[in-house]
Amino acid sequence: METLVNNAGLPSTIGDRSTSDVVVRLRTQDGHDDWIYCHSHILVEKSKYFADRLSENWPTCQIIDSRNCVEVCCQESDFDHHVNFLRLLYIVKDGSVDDMWHGVKNALGILRVAVELGCLQIITACVNYLEAVPWDEAEEDEILRIIPGMGLQAEPILARLQPVNPSAVMGIFLTAIQFATSSPPPLMTDLKITAQEQLEYMITEDDDAPLLTAQDEIKSEAKECVKRLFARFINLLEKLLCEPTESVLEKGEIQSFLSYLSDFSWACQMLTKLEVMRDFVNSWVDGSDQIVKAVQQVGPIAEVEIKLKIIEVTAKVFEAIGYGTVILPTAKRLHMVKVWLPFVRGTKPFIDSVITSDEDALAVKFDGELWQSLESTFVAIVLALPSVDQAEILTEWLGNEHIRYPDLTEAFEVWCYRSKVAKRRLAVLKGNDGMVNNKL
Secondary structure (H helix, E strand, O other): OOOEEOOOOOEEOOOOOOOOOEEEEEEOOOOOEEEEEEOHHHHHHHOHHHHHHOOOOOOOOOOOOOOOEEEEEOOHHHHHHHHHHHHHHOOOEOOEOOOOOOOHHHHHHHHHHHHHHOOHHHHHHHHHHHHHOOOOHHHHHHHHHHHHHHOHHHHHHHHHHOOOOHHHHHHHHHHHHHHHOOOOOHHHHHHHHHHHHHHHHHHOOOOOOOOOOOOHHHHHHHHHHHHHHHHHHHHHHHHHHHOOHHHHHHOOHHHHHHHHHHHHHHHHHHHHHHOOOHHHHHHHHHHHHHHHHHHHHOOOOOHHHHHHHHHHHHHHHHHHHHOOOOOOOHHHHHHHHHHHHHHHHHHHHHHHHHHHHOOOOHHHHOOHHHHHHHHHHHHHHHHOOOHHHHHHHHHHHHOOOOOOOOOOHHHHHHHHHHHHHHHHHHHHHHHHHHHHHHHO
């Protein structure tokens, strides 16, 4: 332990009874009572509290032994922090004792004591330490609970927790979304996924407000980034359709195919929250024929994973169409049903067979609720088509061996009812029109 020199030129060490001229008596309500032999010149120089207590102006300074014993009452949980504080009075110099804190929790405790007993040097040393070291979540919560009540002297500790100005948030969002949709090399996949997760977190409203709102600049950049991503995907599809399967597999393009599909699944989440899903939906509709053909080209090696990812993305596209988030003309909606109904119908039993034969297969991880959701959107889209198109789809469905999925029973029932009452309902409508015209 480092020692200080008193006014007489003698070394001063905490606990040295032979040179001590004052006792600090630490007491708690639980009965913990400890006497620590100290030196008044150190206490007075370093601590305002002790300077006041040992001053001749203190009301009890004339009482016998009042200047030889200073009593400090504290909580049991802070007892050790008070002891450490007194020790630090003897070694702290120029606001720096980098190796004496033994962790964030201990430094916080000493900081509380230093503020209470008025030692600027130890306050500065604690603040410098806490501001520089990493915190875990529990320590961060403790800092947020304690530090704001300590005033300006402790404010630097909170610098890393301060809200960032909107322009900085905007800048990191735009940079992150450009990276997240840039199709980086496989070695950077983890970084890309992290960027995607944090982008979604930034615009999600949970217990706290989103970091930024869906401004026009954000929407525009998100659409452009996904547009460029889809353009690269189409280029890959064209390669898959033109090259032999063996050549495609050798070049690793199947993995790229999977990566694009994963990115699209994430992009749908982002675009939906930003309410700019239209462009992607139109792109997926226009590319549907190529996508389905490309899947037939990949072969069995990655067939399960690719089909699962395609179903995942298609379900999100269908949801946007089926529930009116994106309005498409009749021809495009009918085209989507005719392309994807056979694909989904054949994929479901294939995936089910994989699950049955291999419980550890990736397919097991597929969300079963997605099949139900996809079936519901098929029904919604079919029911929004002209009745003659509905009749064509339902006729094909009733004669197909895979009639169980997707189950279009609800669409069939509604179509039958509408068809049966159509003449009567339209006749009533025309009759009402005639009555209105006569009155006019």
